[in-house]
Amino acid sequence: MKVTVAGCGITNFGELWNRSLYDLAEEATYAAIKDAKIKPKQIDAVYVGNMLAGNLGGQNHLGPTITSLLNLNCPAYSIESACASGGMATNLAYEALISGRYQNVLVLGVEKMTDFETGQVTLGLMGAASEEERKAGLTFVGLYALLANVHMQKFKTTRKQLSSVAVKNHSNGAKNPIAQYQNIITLEKAMESQEIASPLNLFDCSPISDGAAAVVLSRKPDTANEVTIVASSVATDHVALGKRKSLTELLATKIAAQNAYKQAKISAKDIDVAEVHDCFTIAEIMAIEDLNFCKKGEGGRFTQSQATSLGGKIPVNTSGGLKACGHPVGATGVKQIIEITQQLRGKAQKRQLKNPKIGLTHNVGGSGATAAVHILQI
Amino acid sequence: MKVTVAGCGITNFGELWNRSLYDLAEEATYAAIKDAKIKPKQIDAVYVGNMLAGNLGGQNHLGPTITSLLNLNCPAYSIESACASGGMATNLAYEALISGRYQNVLVLGVEKMTDFETGQVTLGLMGAASEEERKAGLTFVGLYALLANVHMQKFKTTRKQLSSVAVKNHSNGAKNPIAQYQNIITLEKAMESQEIASPLNLFDCSPISDGAAAVVLSRKPDTANEVTIVASSVATDHVALGKRKSLTELLATKIAAQNAYKQAKISAKDIDVAEVHDCFTIAEIMAIEDLNFCKKGEGGRFTQSQATSLGGKIPVNTSGGLKACGHPVGATGVKQIIEITQQLRGKAQKRQLKNPKIGLTHNVGGSGATAAVHILQI
Numbered sequence: 001m002k003v004t005v006a007g008c009g010i011t012n013f014g015e016l017w018n019r020s021l022y023d024l025a026e027e028a029t030y031a032a033i034k035d036a037k038i039k040p041k042q043i044d045a046v047y048v049g050n051m052l053a054g055n056l057g058g059q060n061h062l063g064p065t066i067t068s069l070l071n072l073n074c075p076a077y078s079i080e081s082a083c084a085s086g087g088m089a090t091n092l093a094y095e096a097l098i099s100g101r102y103q104n105v106l107v108l109g110v111e112k113m114t115d116f117e118t119g120q121v122t123l124g125l126m127g128a129a130s131e132e133e134r135k136a137g138l139t140f141v142g143l144y145a146l147l148a149n150v151h152m153q154k155f156k157t158t159r160k161q162l163s164s165v166a167v168k169n170h171s172n173g174a175k176n177p178i179a180q181y182q183n184i185i186t187l188e189k190a191m192e193s194q195e196i197a198s199p200l201n202l203f204d205c206s207p208i209s210d211g212a213a214a215v216v217l218s219r220k221p222d223t224a225n226e227v228t229i230v231a232s233s234v235a236t237d238h239v240a241l242g243k244r245k246s247l248t249e250l251l252a253t254k255i256a257a258q259n260a261y262k263q264a265k266i267s268a269k270d271i272d273v274a275e276v277h278d279c280f281t282i283a284e285i286m287a288i289e290d291l292n293f294c295k296k297g298e299g300g301r302f303t304q305s306q307a308t309s310l311g312g313k314i315p316v317n318t319s320g321g322l323k324a325c326g327h328p329v330g331a332t333g334v335k336q337i338i339e340i341t342q343q344l345r346g347k348a349q350k351r352q353l354k355n356p357k358i359g360l361t362h363n364v365g366g367s368g369a370t371a372a373v374h375i376l377q378i
Numbered sequence: 379m380k381v382t383v384a385g386c387g388i389t390n391f392g393e394l395w396n397r398s399l400y401d402l403a404e405e406a407t408y409a410a411i412k413d414a415k416i417k418p419k420q421i422d423a424v425y426v427g428n429m430l431a432g433n434l435g436g437q438n439h440l441g442p443t444i445t446s447l448l449n450l451n452c453p454a455y456s457i458e459s460a461c462a463s464g465g466m467a468t469n470l471a472y473e474a475l476i477s478g479r480y481q482n483v484l485v486l487g488v489e490k491m492t493d494f495e496t497g498q499v500t501l502g503l504m505g506a507a508s509e510e511e512r513k514a515g516l517t518f519v520g521l522y523a524l525l526a527n528v529h530m531q532k533f534k535t536t537r538k539q540l541s542s543v544a545v546k547n548h549s550n551g552a553k554n555p556i557a558q559y560q561n562i563i564t565l566e567k568a569m570e571s572q573e574i575a576s577p578l579n580l581f582d583c584s585p586i587s588d589g590a591a592a593v594v595l596s597r598k599p600d601t602a603n604e605v606t607i608v609a610s611s612v613a614t615d616h617v618a619l620g621k622r623k624s625l626t627e628l629l630a631t632k633i634a635a636q637n638a639y640k641q642a643k644i645s646a647k648d649i650d651v652a653e654v655h656d657c658f659t660i661a662e663i664m665a666i667e668d669l670n671f672c673k674k675g676e677g678g679r680f681t682q683s684q685a686t687s688l689g690g691k692i693p694v695n696t697s698g699g700l701k702a703c704g705h706p707v708g709a710t711g712v713k714q715i716i717e718i719t720q721q722l723r724g725k726a727q728k729r730q731l732k733n734p735k736i737g738l739t740h741n742v743g744g745s746g747a748t749a750a751v752h753i754l755q756i
Contacts, residue, residue: 022509051432051438052432052438053505054429054430054432054433054458054502054505055432055433055436055438058433058501058502058504058505058512059505059509059512060429060430060433060458060460060502060505060506061458061459061460061505061506061507061617061743061744061747061748062458063459063614063748064459064614064615064616064617064630064743064744064747064748065508065617065747067614068508068614068615068616068617068618068621068747072614073613073614073615073629073630073633074613074614075469075612075613075614076459076614076748077457077459077466077470078457078458078459079455079456079457079458080432080438080439080440080456080457080458081439081441081442081454081455081456082438082439088455091453092455092470095474095477095479096473098477099473099476099477099478099479100477101473101477123436124432124436124438126436127431127432127436127437127438127439128438128439129439130443130446131400131437134436134437234453235451235452235453236441236442236445236446236450236451236452236453236454237442237445237446237451238442238446239439239442239443239446240446243446251451252442252451255451365439365442366439366442369439369442369443369446370439370441370442370454
């Protein structure tokens with residue numbers, strides 16, 4: 001038996017001022033169930049990834065909100081792991097299926113972040129960081145700016161290399177009909193945009209977004225001709241940057257990736273396509289290093305060489321990534337699974353790669369305290 | 379192999395104005411690990427049950443906050459299911475162990491509710507209800523008052539019977555050194571206390587509390603002489619009362635209980651002791667009916683007859699329950715596991731029952747949209 005991605009459903013990502021959390025959840029849920037060609041009553045359990053519905057919308061208890069919608073009495077869990085909530089929900093769902101407990105489960109990632117005061121959202125997001133960092137007045141872009149400064153100093157990573165991540169991801173987002181930003185940007189525009197937290201500028205940052213993504217995962221016979229999850233691995237590290245052993249890598253990513261490669265019995269060179277957690281451009285550069293797509297310190301140059309572009313050696317963030325597709329935090333990890341599934345199914349439209357067979361997703365919580373890595377294969 | 383409760387750790391419950399969420403989490407965590415006689419590095423995964431740390435304290439991402447404390451890089455999940463968060467975290471931990479994935483896992487339930495404005499806490503708690511209920515201005519005591527009115531009308535449940543739940547639970551709480559309220563109360567005092575939402579008065583309501591409870595669950599050989607979890611079952615129902623089939627029962631409780639009895643291959647009459655979710659007195663009356671300790675509609679009379687008192691046929695809430703022991707919402711489900719474990723271990727001090735062999739815990743989210751039932755045996 002194996003665990004397959006039997007159905008995918010996703011809403012537009014963006015500033016969806018006329019859509020509620022419930023609207024978005026409903027659209028993605030029904031689309032995934034329809035795509036899986038099953039009936040709602042065939043769902044055995046529900047796993048919801050969400051970070052901010054309680055803080056911002058006053059709505060906790062999202063699990064039974066979804067079973068209620070589907071008129072089910074099955075188990076329903078809501079998983080909160082900051083920006084990795086979707087990846088962690090997928091991991092728990094995968095583990096339940098692989099243990100033989102269920103036949104079909106729904107994983108929903110959803111987040112409603114616009115229509116709230118910016119300060120409230122910024123503070124809400126800082127819930128992913130440590131208390132000391134929050135009380136010191138740090139913001140998430142501030143935390144990643146610290147990481148970027150260390151990387152630039154140690155490995156000579158350049159302003160241009162950071163911006164080349166944004167240019168690539170906007171180029172991919174322009175080919176993705178659900179992306180928040182479907183406009184291409186020039187390297188000059190990216191490099192010269194407004195500074196947010198030095199060295200990071202506006203185009204180094206993923207946006208505030210609304211959106212939902214859902215998948216039906218199913219236990220199928222080994223002969224099933226569907227996209228299969230061949231590895232699901234998660235790891236953690238210290239929440240506070242000050243307690244980490246190194247600031248040039250995310251240890252949680254490295255551990256999760258090593259375990260995932262081992263589970264799938266492959267190495268990084270076997271990966272044909274990847275969705276990685278580019279909440280900031282520096283995060284993508286560190287991710288492709290920590291995932292072993294290139295050597296530590298080479299991420300900037302690797303990106304600039306177009307190795308991670310659509311026609312490159314290992315295309316990264318074909319969806320547009322968090323940067324251009326958008327980052328409704330709880331939905332992101334599930335969106336990554338959907339993008340890789342569509343690539344492996346050959347259904348990625350204008351951004352379709354030539355015959356990819358193995359894909360990877362990489363979802364990070366906070367500044368790297370949580371990482372979830374999945375490997376998918378067809 | 380079986381899943382045992384290898385270690386228990388719990389803080390005082392109450393208005394702990396000089397303790398932070400982190401303090402409480404740390405105390406319970408280390409106490410559970412010590413009791414299990416293992417080292418922190420032997421923990422393979424962490425499951426945290428919490429509802430309000432994000433809403434009230436600005437702290438999300440609690441999973442890696444705990445692995446960070448323990449200097450671990452293992453998987454860490456934060457589960458939010460309103461007041462059933464602790465029970466749902468226990469369920470996921472149990473499932474992971476029974477699947478063979480891990481050897482030892484830590485389950486932590488924690489909540490910090492005092493030191494915040496009452497209105498903020500009330501609104502936060504209403505995150506467990508439906509959007510319509512919240513927008514209609516309902517509070518949790520209001521929701522349970524609706525249920526109480528239906529029960530009183532249909533089954534002739536009396537004011538005195540409601541109060542007899544409170545009197546019993548205060549009597550038990552007076553024997554529990556960690557309980558928030560260790561004072562006995564008279565039936566007159568309970569019956570005549572201030573009305574909160576008719577027919578519920580002050581002594582029908584569980585309090586706002588701080589506290590943490592942690593257990594180490596371990597996979598052990600069948601020969602291990604430890605308290606064993608023999609059933610773990612969860613179910614859901616519509617979040618909004620208006621969508622439920624019946625208002626005199628919690629369907630989620632009934633389904634979870636039926637499945638748990640089936641898993642454990644026992645029936646309700648085999649239960650020697652139970653911790654049930656008495657967020658309001660009416661909730662305990664409905665729970666003992668839905669769990670089949672007595673017939674539907676008989677819960678009030680059953681309680682008044684002292685059948686659920688310490689010397690009764692089936693003692694319920696020997697800890698003092700949510701009413702007297704306190705209700706730090708995320709911690710409650712784990713506290714219930716600890717109370718039953720202590721009873722089965724014969725370590726429940728002044729409230730120890732004579733040689734109980736099988737115990738049950740029942741944890742509810744919101745007004746009954748989630749229910750988690752565990753059966754423990756020695």
